[in-house]
Amino acid sequence: xxxxxxxxxxxxxxxxxxxxxxxxxxxxxxxxxxxxxxxxxxxxxxxxxxxxxxxxxxxxxxxxxxxxxxxxxxxxxxxxxxxxxxxxxxxxxxxxx
Numbered sequence: 783x784x785x786x787x788x789x790x791x792x793x794x795x796x797x798x799x800x801x802x803x804x805x806x807x808x809x810x811x812x813x814x815x816x817x818x819x820x821x822x823x824x825x826x827x828x829x830x831x832x833x834x835x836x837x838x839x840x841x842x843x844x845x846x847x848x849x850x851x852x853x854x855x856x857x858x859x860x861x862x863x864x865x866x867x868x869x870x871x872x873x874x875x876x877x878x879x
Contacts, residue, residue, distance in 0.1 A: 787841055787858055798862045803868065815831040821879060852874070
């Protein structure tokens with residue numbers, strides 16, 4: 783298994799983050815929304831929510847999103863490709879906070 787982030791469309795990254803992680807996204811006029819991730823009522827991370835574009839996200843930007851989510855490249859790939867579920871993500875997050 784590769785230890786590198788795979789190329790994903792921005793809209794797929796956005797969809798999986800919103801669907802699986804369910805960050806709190808306050809209303810904003812900025813270009814990209816920010817999602818706040820809470821664990822036991824405490825904010826532990828924030829992540830930039832990408833726009834709903836079909837283009838492939840640059841690897842460097844995907845790396846930053848994975849770091850914001852506190853995931854390694856393999857875990858990030860699993861999150862976007864679907865094997866990693868919400869409960870598994872929050873278990874990983876609780877171990878890293």
